[in-house]
Amino acid sequence: MSFRELIPFFLTWGLPFTAWVFVQFAAAVTLRARGRLLSLVPILPMVVVCALTASAYRQQSNLWPILLIFAGPVALIYVAVVWFTFSKRKEEPSRG
Numbered sequence: 403m404s405f406r407e408l409i410p411f412f413l414t415w416g417l418p419f420t421a422w423v424f425v426q427f428a429a430a431v432t433l434r435a436r437g438r439l440l441s442l443v444p445i446l447p448m449v450v451v452c453a454l455t456a457s458a459y460r461q462q463s464n465l466w467p468i469l470l471i472f473a474g475p476v477a478l479i480y481v482a483v484v485w486f487t488f489s490k491r492k493e494e495p496s497r498g
Contacts, residue, residue, distance in 0.1 A: 415467060419474035422448070422481060429485040437488025444477040 412420045422444075429441040451473045458466035 411467065415471050416474065418478045419448075419470050422474055422478040425478060425481050425485065429481050433485065433488050437484060440488070441481050441484045444480055448473065448477050 426441070426445065430438060433441055451469045455466060455470045458469075
């Protein structure tokens with residue numbers, strides 16, 4: 403199966419993962435300090451999920467995308483909440 407054949411997957415069941423990639427990049431670019439660090443937390447687990455998914459795909463498992471299908475929405479929601487929370491914070495002027 404070529405990448406061209408995988409495109410329908412990434413636009414249907416894999417859409418949360420695809421959206422996570424874009425939201426992750428946008429959050430990492432726009433957030434600062436603590437918000438950026440918190441937004442980068444799901445990258446390592448998602449790399450592991452992608453490696454396991456690729457391994458299952460190479461072994462022609464019929465359940466190859468299952469981890470990606472379950473982990474994608476969790477990572478997307480986490481990064482979206484962090485991005486929303488930290489992008490709405492305004493620096494309060496110091497008093498004193």
